[in-house]
Amino acid sequence: MTISLFAPLDMHLHLREGAMLRLVAPFSAAQFTGAVIMPNLVPPVDNLDRLAAYEAEIRSAVASYPFMPLMTLFFRAYDAATLHALRGRIFAIKLYPEGVTTNSTGGVSDLEAIEPTLAVMEELGIPLLVHGESHGFVLDRETEFLPVYERWAQTFPRLRIVMEHITTAAALELLDRYPNLFATVTLHHLLITLDDVAGGLLQPHLFCKPIAKRPSDRDALLAAALSGHPKLMFGSDSAPHPIERKEAAFCAAGIFSAPVLLPMLVELFERHHALDRLPDFVSGNACRIHGLKPPQREVRLVEDPWTVPPRYGDVVPFAAGQTLRWRVLTD
Amino acid sequence: MTISLFAPLDMHLHLREGAMLRLVAPFSAAQFTGAVIMPNLVPPVDNLDRLAAYEAEIRSAVASYPFMPLMTLFFRAYDAATLHALRGRIFAIKLYPEGVTTNSTGGVSDLEAIEPTLAVMEELGIPLLVHGESHGFVLDRETEFLPVYERWAQTFPRLRIVMEHITTAAALELLDRYPNLFATVTLHHLLITLDDVAGGLLQPHLFCKPIAKRPSDRDALLAAALSGHPKLMFGSDSAPHPIERKEAAFCAAGIFSAPVLLPMLVELFERHHALDRLPDFVSGNACRIHGLKPPQREVRLVEDPWTVPPRYGDVVPFAAGQTLRWRVLTD
Numbered sequence: 292m293t294i295s296l297f298a299p300l301d302m303h304l305h306l307r308e309g310a311m312l313r314l315v316a317p318f319s320a321a322q323f324t325g326a327v328i329m330p331n332l333v334p335p336v337d338n339l340d341r342l343a344a345y346e347a348e349i350r351s352a353v354a355s356y357p358f359m360p361l362m363t364l365f366f367r368a369y370d371a372a373t374l375h376a377l378r379g380r381i382f383a384i385k386l387y388p389e390g391v392t393t394n395s396t397g398g399v400s401d402l403e404a405i406e407p408t409l410a411v412m413e414e415l416g417i418p419l420l421v422h423g424e425s426h427g428f429v430l431d432r433e434t435e436f437l438p439v440y441e442r443w444a445q446t447f448p449r450l451r452i453v454m455e456h457i458t459t460a461a462a463l464e465l466l467d468r469y470p471n472l473f474a475t476v477t478l479h480h481l482l483i484t485l486d487d488v489a490g491g492l493l494q495p496h497l498f499c500k501p502i503a504k505r506p507s508d509r510d511a512l513l514a515a516a517l518s519g520h521p522k523l524m525f526g527s528d529s530a531p532h533p534i535e536r537k538e539a540a541f542c543a544a545g546i547f548s549a550p551v552l553l554p555m556l557v558e559l560f561e562r563h564h565a566l567d568r569l570p571d572f573v574s575g576n577a578c579r580i581h582g583l584k585p586p587q588r589e590v591r592l593v594e595d596p597w598t599v600p601p602r603y604g605d606v607v608p609f610a611a612g613q614t615l616r617w618r619v620l621t622d
Numbered sequence: 623m624t625i626s627l628f629a630p631l632d633m634h635l636h637l638r639e640g641a642m643l644r645l646v647a648p649f650s651a652a653q654f655t656g657a658v659i660m661p662n663l664v665p666p667v668d669n670l671d672r673l674a675a676y677e678a679e680i681r682s683a684v685a686s687y688p689f690m691p692l693m694t695l696f697f698r699a700y701d702a703a704t705l706h707a708l709r710g711r712i713f714a715i716k717l718y719p720e721g722v723t724t725n726s727t728g729g730v731s732d733l734e735a736i737e738p739t740l741a742v743m744e745e746l747g748i749p750l751l752v753h754g755e756s757h758g759f760v761l762d763r764e765t766e767f768l769p770v771y772e773r774w775a776q777t778f779p780r781l782r783i784v785m786e787h788i789t790t791a792a793a794l795e796l797l798d799r800y801p802n803l804f805a806t807v808t809l810h811h812l813l814i815t816l817d818d819v820a821g822g823l824l825q826p827h828l829f830c831k832p833i834a835k836r837p838s839d840r841d842a843l844l845a846a847a848l849s850g851h852p853k854l855m856f857g858s859d860s861a862p863h864p865i866e867r868k869e870a871a872f873c874a875a876g877i878f879s880a881p882v883l884l885p886m887l888v889e890l891f892e893r894h895h896a897l898d899r900l901p902d903f904v905s906g907n908a909c910r911i912h913g914l915k916p917p918q919r920e921v922r923l924v925e926d927p928w929t930v931p932p933r934y935g936d937v938v939p940f941a942a943g944q945t946l947r948w949r950v951l952t953d
Contacts, residue, residue: 428836429821430761489820490760493829493873502820505759538869540938542824607871 294592298585299573301326303475303526314604315531316352318549322619324588325359331394335365357586374411383418391424392500413450420453433501434461444469456528458501460511473580475526479546481513495542496607519568524577527552533605548609554617591620625923629916630904632657634806634857645935646862647683649880653950655919656690662725666696688917705742714749722755723831744781751784764832765792775800787859789832791842806857810877812844826873827938850899855908858883864936879940885948922951
């Protein structure tokens with residue numbers, strides 16, 4: 292049996308730079324026809340020159356694939372002139388509250404002061420992608436941030452706001468309350484809970500931000516994805532770190548899922564008899580929400596079990612050692 | 623300035639065996655006049671021969687100190703004859719529900735079936751020490767276990783039941799409801815929350831079971847300890863693992879706090895102007911609750927800052943790299 296997916300998109304991806312980018316980017320390009328590229332490098336991608344150089348680096352690393360990087364800029368309180376210059380040259384702007392995740396130093400510390408920038412983004416049709424976490428107790432951070440989404444959704448009703456990598460049932464509920472709110476969800480948040488991270492032995496390779504939550508949250512996210520929720524898009528948040536930054540006294544946040552994404556998504560949706568909903572989840576919803584026209588490309592998977600290797604280079608992948616039923620056919 | 627503590631006791635301690643025991647036991651013996659020794663070795667300490675051999679191994683490792691190991695037996699559904707033979711030869715019996723923590727394989731899987739054993743323990747005055755966690759969501763396990771404590775406290779009103787290493791405000795509330803319920807609390811659960819474990823970078827050396835909970839839980843535990851709660855005893859749950867089992871893909875649960883216990887307790891109680899409550903917390907309460915008569919020994923601490931080393935042998939201690947104000951004077 293073969294499964295074909297038309298123009299799958301990963302709407303939230305960390306590709307890093309240099310050798311790490313060259314290691315990880317081909318996994319995404321082999322499976323996806325495009326991806327939204329996160330800008331939280333050190334220093335962040337916060338101007339067009341840096342963005343152009345980064346895009347060139349990505350394109351060079353995946354030159355053998357018809358892959359469309361959807362470039363994002365790191366949120367600053369850009370003025371109107373800057374935003375006008377950005378229009379049409381970026382996919383979106385990604386907002387990190389100061390210090391909430393990997394390389395978010397220099398993020399936004401005063402969420403009210405940035406509203407003039409949001410007003411111009413709304414006017415120009417530039418989407419706002421948000422890492423929505425407060426600085427509160429680790430399990431409450433996403434929920435505590437929801438009133439900020441709500442305020443923005445009300446204040447800027449034409450601003451397209453994407454709640455990135457949502458992890459809670461509460462975020463899903465908010466999604467349905469405002470027409471200009473959208474969300475991405477990762478593969479791993481459809482599968483794991485905090486019990487997988489810290490309920491048995493502690494598993495640093497399952498540690499990410501936002502941290503996995505309760506079974507009831509995971510179940511709500513999975514039900515929404517399987518049901519074909521039209522405002523929910525797949526975004527892997529694949530975020531590689533070398534093993535020495537994971538199996539360490541201070542372990543960096545991030546799960547490297549890029550090599551296993553489509554095989555595991557197909558298996559998950561198939562197990563729940565929802566394969567017919569997968570095309571919208573990994574492509575259709577994003578195309579409709581953002582008006583995307585990705586390269587015309589079919590990605591095919593064949594039933595051919597394989598075991599995820601313990602490492603790719605110096606990075607431990609999600610589901611290392613697990614046997615997956617589906618394999619992506621390379622062209 | 624010098625502070626003297628009379629007969630401090632660590633009411634919950636993991637000493638391991640062999641080389642690890644020889645490495646870690648002197649830290650406890652230098653600071654405490656006695657400690658309750660956990661029996662979850664592999665295989666567990668579940669008979670008097672094994673217990674005698676283990677006690678001899680401990681005494682040999684700390685021969686230069688007047689240290690009293692309070693030996694415990696791993697809970698089995700012991701029959702009345704066995705329990706009669708145990709009386710006076712053990713301090714207590716430690717109950718682990720099956721599979722809830724390090725080396726708890728072979729623990730109790732049917733909590734109702736063991737009630738005949740509890741009835742005889744009550745009759746003979748053998749205390750029951752309990753790792754009270756369910757198999758539910760990691761943050762709910764202690765709270766979900768509370769009804770079990772409640773049932774036992776009601777059914778066996780003369781059985782001395784110790785809720786070991788409590789981590790929640792809910793457990794504290796239960797403590798006040800039944801005269802035969804007591805509790806131990808660790809140093810680390812008076813200091814850290816889940817935010818310290820997983821709120822920034824993931825910190826495997828702060829990973830333990832039960833896992834640290836919310837700030838409101840930590841604050842309630844600290845307030846109870848500082849107030850001199852008469853049913854709350856200090857028990858470190860110091861639980862060393864070699865670094866290769868902590869900074870790993872699957873990290874073992876346990877914090878090695880033995881080297882820093884009294885210095886950090888003195889500093890903590892002093893900071894909260896509660897030094898006068900420390901003697902009861904680290905000795906008086908336990909002596910009254912259990913009728914203990916520990917060796918007559920004063921442990922003195924002097925104000926003389928020192929920095930906790932990054933490792934002792936192959937074990938990373940709690941508070942590694944921190945500078946502590948108080949130092950234990952060795953005799």
